[in-house]
Amino acid sequence: MKRNKKRYLKTGVENFLTSVVMLNIAFVAMTIESIGNNIYNIILIVIMITNVIIMKILTKFGKSFQE
Secondary structure, three states, X not given: OOOOOOOOOOHHHXXXXXXXXXXXXXXXXXXXXXXXXXXXXXXXXXXXXXXXXXXXXXXXXXXXXXX
């Protein structure tokens, strides 16, 4: 009988993804006055999409997000 073992990200990978999200949030917080600039708006959209994808991965496979 085969048991389904829950797979988790390695701690280093989880820490890296968490720091990427935190750096993205800090970048947006420091440059919020640039809203309205077309290039900044594109960068902001890319950052938000990246954060959503990373958070989906972390909530599904991140050990510290499961506890």
